[in-house]
Amino acid sequence: MCSIDATDDRTTLARIRDAAIVRFGEVGFSKATVRDIAAAAGVSAGLVLHHFGSKAGLRETCDDYVVAEFARSRVEAVESGETDPFAAMASVQAEQHLMRYFLQSLREGSPAAGRLFAASFEETLRLMELSVEQGVIRPSDNLHDATAVLLAWQFGGMLLQEHVARVMGVGTDVAEMMPRYACASLEVLTHGVFADTRYEDAWREFAANGEPPPTEEDPA
């Protein structure tokens, strides 16, 4: 029931916080109980409240910590160059519980989710601008909004991982899922899905004239 041992040199506070991050990430804030978290940290429920004031206070601490950890790991990645995809994958693996926490926050709509999404957006936007300069990404006069949409698709895809796996007929683990998902999204992101620009043109005309396009604009 309790996941600590004698070699755990984290402070009690840190143990509680880490256990909470794991638990919140697994079942979400509302379904995680203070008693569960306390047991996982090897302490009593009273102590959790003693240190963090309330369950909400505990969440705030976790939020701040996760936001800071994400920021830290990105700074590290940038500083170290991080061109090795295996190293990148390993670090993602190490941050798995942080990502789970983030995805749960996104589901439940906590304030931290907004902060993390916004931070992620700023970072991605810079990366996109850089990639445009390097000729990797198509130039666009609408890069800002495109980045927002792509980011939402990326995280949205993660949120719906289970459903995508099911209709694809594979398991939900990354090893099985990733190749199929990556392949399909690469194709879409490289060539688009529309055979020509008719929908885009119709949209442009609509935006200019205030006349609605003659057909639905997104059959996907």
Add this chain to the structure above:
Amino acid sequence: MCSIDATDDRTTLARIRDAAIVRFGEVGFSKATVRDIAAAAGVSAGLVLHHFGSKAGLRETCDDYVVAEFARSRVEAVESGETDPFAAMASVQAEQHLMRYFLQSLREGSPAAGRLFAASFEETLRLMELSVEQGVIRPSDNLHDATAVLLAWQFGGMLLQEHVARVMGVGTDVAEMMPRYACASLEVLTHGVFADTRYEDAWREFAANGEPPPTEEDPA
């Protein structure tokens, strides 16, 4: 507190079910209370349980109903031709609470979400195949997976609507949000985001050789 009036000719059972669908869609299954739903339907909590056995039973009924309603409205749309975008928009508006219910199910991971996602996938896949035949969608040897990914992006984008709106600097209502979102996604879905096929090529090589691509495969 109670949203019924003398002109409401729905049966009590239907009123409870409809109130539950609205409430589940607003706050999710776990946060919606039987007492709330009962009050909204203008009955006592006891009656809800009398008719549906349990809160879980109520959800099952709602699930079945929503699945059937979505199916019905689509059959109707197909049968009636439904080429008028205004009519389509109006019907979507009328189904707003059903869509909210679906999105909440997606968030909370209810069985109905899986059913609806799968049904939606089958339908979209047929539509995609048709669109390829008509020359609207690019042909692909991977249409099945691409459809799954696009569907996840579409629903995922809806789930994260609030966050997208915030980083775009607009309100979350469709009127403000839709033009920006549609414009950006149309551009991506028409032209892709990558300037060339280097990532796709790298991926192909990886898939063939088992050698990982030299850089990260998705800067978005």
Add this chain to the structure above:
DNA sequence: TAGTCTACTGAACATGTGTTCAATCGATGC
């Protein structure tokens, strides 16, 4: 050594919520 302070516990408390149940009401059939 005495005092104080902090970490920590376990029990108790308060509340929200799903569920049960006896009682009532109203319609329907005999």
Add this chain to the structure above:
DNA sequence: GCATCGATTGAACACATGTTCAGTAGACTA
């Protein structure tokens, strides 16, 4: 008119869970 049966209610129950609190132990200080 009477009986029966389903719809309906309101109160009570059971349980989970956040929170409080008195009390204990150990460490640190004067």
